[in-house]
Amino acid sequence: MAAAEVAAGDAAEGEQQQLLLLHLKLAFLAREPPACVLALARKAGGGSVAPHVQNFILESCTGAHVGGDQNCTYVTTILKKIIAEAELSSDIVIDGLYEEFGQFVSSKSNNSLLNRTDMIYKEISFLSPTNDNKLVSLVARLSCSINMLKGDTGCSLWPSSLFLSEFILSYPKIFSKKRCFELGSGVGLVGVCLNYVGSSKVILTDGDASTLVNMKTNMKMNNLCVEQEDSRLLKENNNK
Missing domain, CATH: 1.25.40 (Serine Threonine Protein Phosphatase 5, Tetratricopeptide repeat)
Structure with a gap:
């Protein structure tokens, strides 16, 4: 013993x-x-x-x-x-x-x-149970701005996006099979999480051209399909 x-x-x-x-x-x-x-x-x-x-x-x-x-x-x-x-x-x-x-x-x-360079590569990891005791394990790969004081606020990772992402992953049924639209998506972390929980459609927006370019790069780093809305490729891809 x-x-x-x-x-x-x-x-x-x-x-x-x-x-x-x-x-x-x-x-x-x-x-x-x-x-x-x-x-x-x-x-x-x-x-x-x-x-x-x-x-x-x-x-x-x-x-x-x-x-x-x-x-x-x-x-x-x-x-x-x-x-x-x-x-x-x-x-x-x-x-x-x-x-x-x-x-x-x-x-x-x-x-x-x-x-x-003013950019830095980050891997944001989520490892926690959902509200129905299922385990969430997700790694989001992001290119972010090092210094938001230089004007790259849209390319910075904000605490609010981390909190919202945790909420999405903790309560996936709220967002699953829903059409989701985010204003001011920045680096796109929320979009990665929405795709993970199975949202039927995710629309990410931002008002800055450089931020949109960076966001598209981040989506591709996470193996997500980014195309025009009427694209055949988008319709045939689950990671849209």
């Missing part, structure tokens, strides 16, 4: 560790503030950025095989903070982390296009 209890305790601890690492990855992909990512890295490491957490960041967050565009400035900042934290706490800093940091620093200095 004692051995069984120990095994159950180890399994629960392992599941908790995996959940902490998942939260860390989701925060990184969503481009949360570096202080938030660092705090989650500490928590996953039991109070410090332990080597196994460093390996996880290297393999699951910043590695070349990770999907989506890697924003050089953001990743460089995260790696710098992780390395500094590990050195400060006298933990081992794995060699791969130094090498990855060096590659991103070099890429940042050699690629003038990256230095000029």
Whole structure:
């Protein structure tokens, strides 16, 4: 009995560790503030950025095989903070982390296009039960503006769209098989969620030409079909 209890305790601890690492990855992909990512890295490491957490960041967050565009400035900042934290706490800093940091620093200095861009790639993840206890698991891939103060407000991810998206995913029956129309759709997150819950028709709008171009790009990144209303392709595609 004692051995069984120990095994159950180890399994629960392992599941908790995996959940902490998942939260860390989701925060990184969503481009949360570096202080938030660092705090989650500490928590996953039991109070410090332990080597196994460093390996996880290297393999699951910043590695070349990770999907989506890697924003050089953001990743460089995260790696710098992780390395500094590990050195400060006298933990081992794995060699791969130094090498990855060096590659991103070099890429940042050699690629003038990256230095000029005002856009950042984000993955917004939803993982929660609906009101009828069904599990929602959705990842929305978005290109967003880094600085809305420069006038790219339509390309920024606003808290209101996150709240509305959570509501849509939590109460899918309200929007399923409905024709939905959104004013000022911005990056298009709400549209991705409406398609996910099975809205029969989704119309997204915005008054800015550059925002519409970015929105269309985001729809394509999420494998959604964007065509004119009378298009045959649109009528034959479920992800419309």
